[in-house]
């Protein structure tokens with residue numbers, strides 16, 4: 001399907017969802033049924049006249065195996081997005097490499113005594129047979145690059161007498177270096193990137209009823225200002241999520257963790273990472289879920305069993321008529 005057609009289809013689906021939502025929310029009022037939708041990130045309204053300002057976006061990002069299945073406005077698409085997305089990719093690439101996974105590839109800086117504080121730019125690759133290949137970027141300052149490449153030491157490994165053939169003599173060259181872990185700030189950006197992916201999946205699957213939730217403004221500001229500590233507690237739950245949980249679920253037990261649980265896969269060249277992110281529900285106190293994750297899971301015993309209901313994910317159909325309020329009704333039913 002062409003991008004153009006896909007964009008039109010999505011526009012129609014979410015426009016219908018919005019007009020159905022408005023009608024069902026205020027059944028006694030006559031609501032103008034203009035065609036349009038809200039950008040889930042900035043909540044600006046985009047009608048037919050502003051159709052050109054909407055863009056088809058990959059969520060999760062294309063580089064992490066996502067599909068183009070959501071509409072956001074150009075402004076949101078161009079702003080903070082690509083920066084936090086690339087931090088996720090970097091963080092996962094590092095996990096690949098640290099786990100010695102085949103085809104891992106990490107753009108990084110290498111440091112040793114020759115490089116000083118700035119290091120040299122390099123790509124560290126692990127091939128499919130587990131062999132390390134390091135490419136020093138040609139874009140480095142030539143003097144720094146040469147100093148780094150010449151900073152090897154000779155190492156003598158065998159008892160054979162020193163002859164001109166290094167290999168048979170057991171003489172090898174050893175280049176010592178290290179690469180630094182990403183700093184806390186970048187890890188923070190990466191985690192906000194995960195929150196953004198989860199939030200957009202919520203909109204994709206549940207429509208406008210999802211983004212009007214009481215606490216969503218908070219989530220949106222955190223996504224908009226990833227460097228600020230708006231949500232300072234952990235919002236992810238590690239678990240072995242099965243395939244049937246991919247999408248939007250509700251955590252039913254323990255009650256303290258009641259929230260939307262959004263499960264998705266991120267794909268690197270080496271591996272697939274399955275992520276579970278909590279987004280607060282519709283009730284006033286639901287924002288406490290983040291405090292509770294910290295208390296129960298991060299400081300607790302760690303073997304807490306989380307039970308979920310995957311109805312939203314398996315049965316709910318945003319395209320169905322009169323379905324727009326269903327997420328809210330279902331939330332109330334399941335969490336009372």
Ligand SMILES: [Zn+2]
Pocket residue numbers: 039040041042043044072073074075076077
């Ligand atoms: Zn927007």
